[in-house]
Amino acid sequence: MEDWKELKISDVIEEISMGPFGSNIKVDNFIDFGVPVLNGSNLQGFKLNEESFNYVSQEKADSLGKAKAHRGDVVITHRGTLGQIVYIPNDSKYEQYVISQSQFRLKLKKEVIRPDFFVYFFHTRLGQHRILMNASQVGVPALARPTSTFKEVLVPVPSLDVQSKVMDILNSLDDKIECNRRVNENLELQAQALFKSWFVDFEPFKDQPFVESELGMIPQGWRVETLGNLIDIKYGKDHKKLSDGDIPVYGSGGLMRHAEKELYSGESVLIPRKGSLNNVMYVNEAFWTVDTMFYSIPKVDNVMIYAYVYLKNKDLSSLNVGSAVPSMTTEILNNMKVVLPNIIILEDFNNKAQTIYKSIKHCEGESRRLAELRDALLPKLMSGELKVDEVNV
Secondary structure, eight states, X not given: XXXXXXXXXXXXXXXXXXXXXXXGSOGGGOBSSSEEEOOGGGGSSSBXXXXXXXXXXXXXXXXTGGGEEETTOEEEEOBSSTTOEEEOOTTOSOSEEEOOTTEEEEEEOTTTOOHHHHHHHTTSHHHHHHHHTTEEOSSSOEESSHHHHXXXXXXXXXXXXXXXXXXXXXXXXXXXXXXXXXXXHHHHHHHHHHHHHHHTSOGGGTTSOXXXXXXXXXXXXXXXXXXXXXXXXXEOOOOSOOOEEEEEEEETTEEEEEESOOOEEEEEEEEESBSSTTOOEEEEEEEEEESSEEEEEESSTTOHHHHHHHHHTSOGGGGOOOSSSOBOOHHHHHTOEEEEOOHHHHHHHHHHHHHXXXXXXXXXXHHHHHHHHHHHHHHHHHHTSSOGGGOOO
C-alpha cells in the first residue's frame, strides 16, 4: 500500500463541465445522423454503451461548448438514475458526444490516473457511497452542486504501472463477458433466421401445396391459431421484498437478481407488462420467478420457443395501451394470430432451436460467473488489499 495515495478528484482532473440546459437541446434538434447525444441508457456498465443514440448536427454540438465529451472522458449522471459513471474508450464509434442535461463530464490527467481505473473504482461499494453521499432524494434524485462537491471526493491512486496491472485483470474478465455477449447475439440471430425461413418465407416447404388463410397463403395442413390457444399467459407476482438466494428473478430489463423464493419451474416465455415491451425473454430453469411481467405455460407440445421467437419478431411497443408508461394486456397477447405448423415440423423446429438456446444459456452462465468473480475482485484490487501478482484469471 506504500505506493497508493488518496487524492481529491480536483487533483486528478484537467476539466469538469455540466451538460447543457434542457432548453438548449429539443426534440426538434434531433436528426438521423450526426453527433450522438448521450442519455441514461448509454451509461449502463463501465464503459459507454453505444447501442442507440439520438443525434444533433455538428453545428448544434459546437454551440454547446464544453458539453461535448471525447474519447478518454468520464461521464457521470447527476440527476435521475444516480451512481451511473462510464468512460469513453479510445476505440469508441465516434470522436465526440454531447452529454445530456442530467450529466457532467470529466477530463482526467492521464499522467496521474487512467479513465478506466477511475471509473471501476466508482463501481465499488465504497466508490458508489462517495458519489451518492451528497445526493438528495426529494423529488427527482439529484446530486447537490454536482461539479463542486464531486471535486472534493477522494479516489485511490496507485502508480500507473499498478493501475495498468489491475485493469489488465479486470479487462480480461470483461473482454470474456463481451465475447459471450457477441456469441449470444449471433446465436439469437440464427434462431430468428431459422424461424423466418420456416414460418414466414416457408422456404423448406415451397414444393408443398399451399392453401388460403386469413394470414395469406400457408402450407396445406397448417392452420391459423390465436396465441392464447398455444400458451396460457398469466400475471407474474409483484415482489416487494425477496431475500438473497440462488433463484433467478426476471424483470422487464432481464435478470434482475437472485432470491430465495421460487414460484415457477421449467420452460416459459416472459413478456413485459409495462415499460420496455419488446424485452421478451425465453427461460428454461429448474426454478425461477418474475417481477412485473407476464409468464406463460404451454398448451401445445414443443411450442414455447416457437411462441418466443414469434413474439420477438413482433413490435409489441406498437400495441401499447398505456399513456405515460407503455403497457401490455393479456387480451392483446391472447388474440394475436399465429401460423401453426403440423406437430412434426413444430417438433423439428423446437429440437433445432433448443440446441441454439442451450448454447446461449451456457454462455449466460459463464458470463454470470465471470461477472461475480470481477465484482468480488474489484473492491480488493481497487483498495490494494489484493496484490495483482496474487491474481490468476
